[in-house]
Amino acid sequence: xxxxxxxxxxxxxxxxxxxxxxxxxxxxxxxxxxxxxxxxxxxxxxxxxxxxxxxxxxxxxxxxxxxxxxxxxxxxxxxxxxxxxxxxxxxxxxxxxxxxxxxxxxxxxxxxxxxxxxxxxxxxxxxxxxxxxxxxxxxxxxxxxxxxxxxxxxxxxxxxxxxxxxxxxxxxxxxxxxxxxxxxxxxxxxxxxxxxxxxxxxxxxxxxxxxxxxxxxxxxxxxxxxxxxxxxxxxxxxxxxxxxxx
Amino acid sequence: xxxxxxxxxxxxxxxxxxxxxxxxxxxxxxxxxxxxxxxxxxxxxxxxxxxxxxxxxxxxxxxxxxxxxxxxxxxxxxxxxxxxxxxxxxxxxxxxxxxxxxxxxxxxxxxxxxxxxxxxxxxxxxxxxxxxxxxxxxxxxxxxxxxxxxxxxxxxxxxxxxxxxxxxxxxxxxxxxxxxxxxxxxxxxxxxxxxxxxxxxxxxxxxxxxxxxxxxxxxxxxxxxxxxxxxxxxxxxxxxxxxxxxxxxxxxxxxxxxxxxxxxxxxxxxxxxxxxxxxxxxxxxxxxxxxxxxxxxxxxxxxxxxxxxxxxxxxxxxxxxxxxxxxxxxxxxxxxxxxxxxxxxxxxxxxxxxxxxxxxxxxxxxxxxxxxxxxxxxxxxxxxxxxxxxxxxxxxxxxxxxxxxxxxxxxxxxxxxxxxxxxxxxxxxxxxxxxxxxxxxxxxxxxxxxxxxxxxxxxxxxxxxxxxxxxxxxxxxxxxxxxxxxxxxxxxxxxxxxxxxxxxxxxxxxxxxxxxxxxxxxxxxxxxxxxxxxxxxxxxxxxxxxxxxxxxxxxxxxxxxxxxxxxxxxxxxxxxxxxxxxxxxxxxxxxxxxxxxxxxxxxxxx
Numbered sequence: 001x002x003x004x005x006x007x008x009x010x011x012x013x014x015x016x017x018x019x020x021x022x023x024x025x026x027x028x029x030x031x032x033x034x035x036x037x038x039x040x041x042x043x044x045x046x047x048x049x050x051x052x053x054x055x056x057x058x059x060x061x062x063x064x065x066x067x068x069x070x071x072x073x074x075x076x077x078x079x080x081x082x083x084x085x086x087x088x089x090x091x092x093x094x095x096x097x098x099x100x101x102x103x104x105x106x107x108x109x110x111x112x113x114x115x116x117x118x119x120x121x122x123x124x125x126x127x128x129x130x131x132x133x134x135x136x137x138x139x140x141x142x143x144x145x146x147x148x149x150x151x152x153x154x155x156x157x158x159x160x161x162x163x164x165x166x167x168x169x170x171x172x173x174x175x176x177x178x179x180x181x182x183x184x185x186x187x188x189x190x191x192x193x194x195x196x197x198x199x200x201x202x203x204x205x206x207x208x209x210x211x212x213x214x215x216x217x218x219x220x221x222x223x224x225x226x227x228x229x230x231x232x233x234x235x236x237x238x239x240x241x242x243x244x245x246x
Numbered sequence: 247x248x249x250x251x252x253x254x255x256x257x258x259x260x261x262x263x264x265x266x267x268x269x270x271x272x273x274x275x276x277x278x279x280x281x282x283x284x285x286x287x288x289x290x291x292x293x294x295x296x297x298x299x300x301x302x303x304x305x306x307x308x309x310x311x312x313x314x315x316x317x318x319x320x321x322x323x324x325x326x327x328x329x330x331x332x333x334x335x336x337x338x339x340x341x342x343x344x345x346x347x348x349x350x351x352x353x354x355x356x357x358x359x360x361x362x363x364x365x366x367x368x369x370x371x372x373x374x375x376x377x378x379x380x381x382x383x384x385x386x387x388x389x390x391x392x393x394x395x396x397x398x399x400x401x402x403x404x405x406x407x408x409x410x411x412x413x414x415x416x417x418x419x420x421x422x423x424x425x426x427x428x429x430x431x432x433x434x435x436x437x438x439x440x441x442x443x444x445x446x447x448x449x450x451x452x453x454x455x456x457x458x459x460x461x462x463x464x465x466x467x468x469x470x471x472x473x474x475x476x477x478x479x480x481x482x483x484x485x486x487x488x489x490x491x492x493x494x495x496x497x498x499x500x501x502x503x504x505x506x507x508x509x510x511x512x513x514x515x516x517x518x519x520x521x522x523x524x525x526x527x528x529x530x531x532x533x534x535x536x537x538x539x540x541x542x543x544x545x546x547x548x549x550x551x552x553x554x555x556x557x558x559x560x561x562x563x564x565x566x567x568x569x570x571x572x573x574x575x576x577x578x579x580x581x582x583x584x585x586x587x588x589x590x591x592x593x594x595x596x597x598x599x600x601x602x603x604x605x606x607x608x609x610x611x612x613x614x615x616x617x618x619x620x621x622x623x624x625x626x627x628x629x630x631x632x633x634x635x636x637x638x639x640x641x642x643x644x645x646x647x648x649x650x651x652x653x654x655x656x657x658x659x660x661x662x663x664x665x666x667x668x669x670x671x672x673x674x675x676x677x678x679x680x681x682x683x684x685x686x687x688x689x690x691x692x693x694x695x696x697x698x699x700x701x702x703x704x705x706x707x708x709x710x711x712x713x714x715x716x717x718x719x720x721x722x723x724x725x726x727x728x729x730x731x732x733x734x735x736x737x738x739x740x741x742x743x744x745x746x747x748x749x750x751x752x753x754x755x756x757x758x759x760x761x762x763x764x765x766x767x768x769x770x771x772x773x774x775x776x777x778x779x780x781x782x783x784x785x786x787x788x789x790x791x792x793x794x795x796x797x798x799x800x801x802x803x804x805x806x807x808x809x810x811x812x813x814x815x816x817x818x819x820x821x822x823x824x825x826x827x828x829x830x831x832x833x834x835x836x837x838x839x840x841x842x843x844x845x846x847x848x849x850x851x852x
Contacts, residue, residue: 052426078428090423092416103416106409107428155428 005030005159005190006051011060013046020046021057021214028159033181033191035201035222038211044194045087047211048163051192052084053077064159079107083157083189087164089148093137097128097147100136104154114154121150124183142173149180153189160184162193166200178204202226251381253503254496259387261495262394263456265488266449267472268479269401270442272487275476276418277431277438281659283345284325285446286469287352290462292318292447293454294360297367307370314451315444322443326435329839337845338658339605343799346792347838349465354832356462364461367454390452397445398488405484410437418482446472466788467511470670473663474518480528481659490529493517508686512674518667523652526660549846554807566713570706579705581821582814583777586712589813590770591790592797593716593723593806594763599795600804600851601727602759603739604653604661608669610790611649612764615642616771617781618676618683621692624776631696635772642768647760654756657742669788676783688782695776708777715773716810719766724806726762727852735759736804736852789831796834802847811849 006028013021020043028034038044049055051062053074062070064080078084083104092100101121105114122129125146131139136147145165152160165181166174182204185191195201202208202222210218210225218225267289274282292314299310329344371389375382405411410433416424417434425431450468454460475494479486494514501513521528570579591613599605620638623629629637649672653664676683683689694703695711702711726732734755737745742752775781797816801808816837820830841847 054422054425073430073432074425075428075430078426084426086423086426090420090426092419092423094419095415099412103412103424103427103429106413106416151427 003030004028005065006192007061007063008047008050009061009063011047011050011057011062013043013050013055013057015046019214021050021060024060024211024214024216026209026216026219028190028192029207030158030190031185031188032206033185033193033204035205035208036192036194036211037196037198037201037208039196041213042211043214044196044211045163048084048087048161048194051077051161052082075107078155081156081158083152083155083160085145085148085152085160085162085165087194088167089141089144091136091139091144091147091151093135095136096133097136097139098132100147100151101128101154104151105156107155117154117156121153124153125150125180142169142176145169145173145177146180149177149184153184157189159190159192162191164194164196166195166197174200199226249381249503251378253499255378255381255383255387257496257499258492259390259456259495260499261492262390263449263453263491264471264475264494265394265491266397266445266452267468268475268487268491269397269484270446271472271476272479272482272484273414273438273442276482276484277414277421277435278330278341279482280330280341280345281473281663282325282439282442283342283469284329284349284352285345285442285472286465286467287349287356288318288321288325288443289446289450289453289468290356290460290465291321291352292450293367293460293464294356294450295447296451296454297360297365297460300367300370311448311451314447318447318450319440319444321447322439322441323436325443326439330435330439331432333842336842339803340842340845342605342659342662343795343838343841346795347835347841349469350792350831350835350838353462353465354829354835356465358829360462362462364459366458367451367460368458369455371455386452386456390456393448393452394488397448401441401484404441410434414438470666471514474514474667477518477660477663478521478529480531483528483530486528486530493529508674508678511670512678515667515671515674519652519664519671522656522660522664522667526656549802549850551802551805551850551852552848554849559807563717567710570709576705579709581818583705583709583712585814585817586709586716587770587774587777588794588797588817589810590712590716590719591767591794592801592809592813593720594766594770595794596798596801596804596806596809597723597726597735598759598763599798600802600809601732601735601739602756603658604665604756604759605658605795606650606665607662607788607791607795608665608667608672609767609794610786610788611669611672612642612646612767613771613774613786613790614672614676614781614783615645615764616768617775617785618689618771619768620772621689621775621781622682624693625689625691630698631693631776632698635695635769635776638772639765639769642771643761643764646764646768647757650760651753651757654753666788666791669791673783673787683783686782688780688785689775690780692775692779692781694779695773712773715769719769720806720810723762723766727806731755731758739804793834796837798847799841800837800847802849802851804852805847805849806852808847808849812847 004027009025011021011024036044036047046055050057053072056071061068064082069077069080092103101118108114127143128146128150131143139147165177169177181191193201202225205222208222208225209216267285271282271285274280295314295317296310299305299313325348329348330341333341333344369386371385375384405415413424413429413434416427416429417431421431475491476487478493479490494517497517498510498513501509591609595606595609616638619641620634623634623637624631649668650665653661656664677686694701695708696702702708734750738750738752738755746752797812798809800815801812820833
């Protein structure tokens with residue numbers, strides 16, 4: 001049994017008077033791909049914000065590698081070894097792709113290693129190399145997703161958090177992004193991804209949680225979940241989920 | 247031709263000075279999407295620190311400049327800490343008001359410390375000039391040019407090649423994403439405010455030396471010019487701000503060459519309006535893109551309204567009506583008459599800023615229009631006062647709406663900037679249109695209020711007349727707010743895109759709103775003209791606009807009764823504590839800062 005890298009315990013969050021999470025608890029084991037599934041307004045993206053310190057929970061505890069990071073400002077959370085691929089990618093559109101990648105290494109100060117890592121990213125994402133000096137805002141959605149992933153990896157995170165990595169991508173790119181997530185994971189980076197498209201996420205995840213209106217209603221090994229027809233129909237958008245994704 | 251070269255050099259020098267201000271505003275706007283209205287105050291502080299260093303400490307220029315940089319940089323950090331940081335997540339109008347509040351406080355503190363009188367700030371540089379073509383250049387010109395160039399170079403290097411500079415650029419583009427890269431965005435804000443304020447202070451010092459003249463009023467002008475330059479270059483665009491400043495400096499200088507120095511500001515504000523109408527994103531962006539909207543979400547804080555029972559309103563009104571019957575109350579009546587006039591302005595502004603969501607910073611111009619219209623109709627055309635006052639209201643309504651029309655297609659921040667500029671234009675046109683307005687002399691011997699033969703020149707009569715007009719205007723406005731117009735106005739405020747999608751013509755309804763507001767404010771100005779018997783183009787300045795906005799915010803944006811309460815509170819309260827008159831603006835500033843704790847105002851936004 002591998003060790004636990006990220007753990008959320010009894011999280012309650014609010015937007016003003018509206019409660020989003022009701023005692024949310026989940027954990028991510030080191031080396032795995034863990035997926036958080038759920039429909040619109042289930043609180044998925046808010047979970048991401050809580051982990052990254054963009055939103056402070058009213059109750060509960062977030063710990064990373066055994067250390068309490070609840071309420072830490074975002075830049076310090078990142079420095080603990082967490083990388084983020086935000087929803088809708090959020091590249092710095094007026095900066096070049098190279099500058100975006102280097103921004104990913106902002107929290108590091110080992111210049112020489114950063115240069116080597118940049119080269120490694122370009123091997124992992126060959127498409128990015130051709131666009132290196134272009135402004136990030138001019139890239140297609142799929143290319144931007146790759147830059148966003150590479151940017152997060154430039155921080156040498158132990159855990160990478162991805163918010164809807166396949167959203168808005170063409171089917172071709174969706175498969176490519178999923179492959180890349182697996183490749184990243186094989187290199188030893190733990191992945192926590194939030195996904196609306198459950199059947200896609202379950203293809204590559206090891207473990208999954210289903211979130212509904214702020215509560216975890218289901219969890220288990222991804223393979224079992226994908227095979228269970230009852231679960232699929234009730235929570236994962238039915239057998240035609242893949243068609244809607246395409 | 248020689249003089250033209252002189253004007254060109256002069257324009258570039260002034261442009262360089264503006265650039266030091268505008269670059270700071272652009273940096274701050276970049277990372278925080280905020281127009282820092284306190285920036286001009288920092289600039290004035292810079293000038294005074296320089297003056298103190300020269301006069302008391304006899305420091306040489308380099309040490310003086312260093313002192314200015316340190317003091318102003320520190321002040322910038324303080325402004326960020328007090329004005330901005332605690333307001334993260336507050337309604338978007340809150341930080342804007344906070345910077346206005348800080349600016350009022352700083353300006354007033356300068357006045358208290360150094361008196362409002364202008365002072366000389368002699369340049370310690372050698373007084374030689376070299377001829378160049380037909381023009382001449384002096385040592386100070388070269389120093390200013392060098393400061394501009396060096397600052398631009400250092401700034402470029404900083405943004406391009408330092409880690410903090412990268413963080414600034416990333417934060418400017420996407421604050422949350424920058425945080426997720428490990429950028430401490432609070433530190434970025436602090437650094438940006440420090441750099442911007444240091445440059446602003448340096449600019450103040452150089453301007454003081456250039457004109458050999460400093461006074462506390464220079465603060466507001468500097469903010470205005472910096473904002474204009476920034477709009478020309480595109481909000482938040484640092485190189486654009488430099489180009490915009492140089493263009494502004496040249497435009498002004500050539501304007502002065504052609505028409506004389508009283509036209510300097512007129513040229514800059516006309517340029518501002520042209521840019522806002524033709525290229526609202528600045529000269530260097532594509533004109534087709536709609537202006538970016540940094541202030542997403544509702545501009546006005548939603549809140550529960552504090553209901554005042556009708557009997558309480560009736561009781562308060564009755565008390566107001568019988569007030570003049572009390573003995574020994576002449577001074578109090580004057581104060582309260584002023585309060586009623588300010589209340590007319592405030593309910594007019596609360597309609598435009600609160601209900602319609604167009605935060606106007608040029609509302610005092612409507613008072614000016616009304617005052618001049620009624621005074622001139624009475625004096626030059628021989629109209630009776632009972633006719634000239636309402637006619638002034640109608641004229642103000644028509645002219646004011648026509649002038650504000652270019653701002654109808656703009657949103658939030660841009661509306662405020664445009665109305666501020668329009669307000670300044672009105673005042674400057676009045677100053678320069680001598681054949682109609684008597685120019686800088688002002689209008690004297692304006693007859694007192696009268697209905698037919700009945701002169702209302704006692705304090706009691708003036709009081710009752712103002713109160714009656716206010717009550718009528720307030721009743722009309724409350725009727726308007728309950729009609730479909732009120733609903734439509736609020737719909738435009740809350741989501742103009744959605745309102746348009748439901749077939750609401752923004753231009754028409756904004757026009758109706760401004761027309762109604764213009765009438766009330768015009769009548770208020772007209773009555774004031776007849777009470778004061780003398781007016782000039784500075785009778786109602788932008789300070790009055792900001793005062794009115796403070797009243798509206800204190801009462802609760804869009805809240806009719808709140809505006810009246812705010813006007814009475816802020817007009818009468820400073821008078822009750824005698825001797826606090828000179829602290830008046832300080833009080834307004836503090837009110838604007840305290841609004842953080844109750845952003846919906848006393849009675850709540852509607």
